[in-house]
Amino acid sequence: MALIVQKFGGSSVADAEKIKHVAERIIRAQIDGNQVCVVVSAMGDTTDELIDLAESVSSKPHGREMDVLLTAGERISMSLLAMAIIEQGGKAKSFTGYQAGISTDSAHGSARIWKLEPERIRKSLEAGEVAIVAGFQGFSFENGDTTTLGRGGSDTTAVALAASLKADVCEIYSDVDGIYTADPRIVPRAHKLAQIDIDSMLELSSSGAKILYIRAVEFARRHQVPIRVRSTFSADAGTLIYTAIEGDNMEEPIVSGVATDDTQAKITVIGLPDRPGKAAEVFSVVSESGANIDMIVQNVSTDENHLSDISFTLPHSDRHKVVEALKAKQADVGFQSISHDDEIGKLSIVGAGMKTSSGVSAKLFGALAKAGINIEMISTSEIRISVVTRADQLKEATRIVHTAFELDAADTAIVYTGTGR
Ligand code: ASP
Ligand code: MG
DSSP: OEEEEEEEOGGGGSSHHHHHHHHHHHHHHHHTTEEEEEEEOOSTTHHHHHHHHHHHHOSSOOHHHHHHHHHHHHHHHHHHHHHHHHHTTOOEEEEOTTTTTEEEOSOTTSOOEEEEOOHHHHHHHHTTOEEEEETTEEEETTTOOEEEOOTTTHHHHHHHHHHHTTOSEEEEEESSOSOBSSOTTTOTTOOBOSEEEHHHHHHHHHTTOOSSOHHHHHHHHHHTOOEEEEETTSOOOOEEEESSOOSTTOOOOSOOEEEEEOOEEEEEEEEEEOSTTHHHHHHHHHHHTTOOOOOEEEOOOOSTTOEEEEEEEEEHHHHHHHHHHHHHTHHHHTOSEEEEEOOEEEEEEEOGGGGTOSSHHHHHHHHHHHTTOOOOEEEEETTEEEEEEEGGGHHHHHHHHHHHTTOOOSSOOOOOOOOOO
16 A cells, blocks of 8 residues: 655645545545545635735734744645545544644744654554645744744645655645646746656756745655655646656656746956955855855956956845945955846756766857857756846747757647646
8 A cells, every 4th residue: 555645735725616626636546545644735825815914913923923823824724625525425634733743943934844753644544544734834842832834835844744654655736737848938838747856856946946845855855755746637647756766777868957047136246356265255244144145156357456256146135135235344355346237037957967968068058149148157066057147038048948958849838827836
């Protein structure tokens, strides 16, 4: 008998009809001979509505109380789903994060899972029940307070439970039917991947693909949990994210997909003394401001005053505070000026086959050059190449690169409306 963990996103349980449909699907999986543990998100936009409500009574909602409030969303969906399953003749029991034994640190709003002791879940599954767990929540191992794992954290709950229960697979259900070679809203000829290795998935997620939350993918990689991403509203098998190469006849594609990210900005520190320690000074100011930086480029100084420029990218939302922090330290660090640019776009190609294939970067740069698209920054990892372009050229660049790497589907454009949640 297989054990599967199924996670249903907010759009899958958005109303009573959808909850009944999900209940049916779960019962079918049980009848097919599986033990089924389910993780649910809050219904539709409930979490956003609760946040709005909190902000209407408080200008800075208290972290502990915010977490208590937000976990209510998942409790609504878990209990309704259990009722629907029971109504349809099945056996089900719902559990809060605490009851499911999910302990975390005490960082309200972005807690990290510390330990899982899902004894009650195991018992429930052994009793033939569908065990339904509220996503994205746990309790602090320090003081027992309710915590949440951060927006989108139900994916992490599902993968963590799958790891702890040694499930055969973790299925992530939403309103999109899998992982595509590019965002189909940008590239109409994108096609769905039957499978992708987890390292490539991790690179895609960190390069801007929004289907799975990066923390969930990291967790799955660390604990070797295979994930299947599929749609609640179709029978399609979706995309398998595998954690190990099964058999050696599996040919890794050179490029699995093209990810885009239009949420980054660029900061350039101009006229920095070209001396050991100066880059360290700049980036300690950046890191003290709490920003996550992505790409870094330093120009070599050529003139006799020995000054260089350093550019780096970071999320738009962090740009203002980092510029302010650097300006405050301008005299100490000794650079001449600072500029910023919000109109950049980042494109990344990802694929496990890049490791062994040469000429990938030449092909990427060549395709962009032919289209007259200027590359402003470049960074690489073993299985990824990212470039920064002008924001208004990002979509065109993505389509050109998708074609250059022969990822275009033979025919019909796919109409994509889902949120992936
Ligand atoms: N309901 C939470 C959110 O909207 C958690 C989740 O959906 O995974 O962020
Ligand atoms: Mg949600």
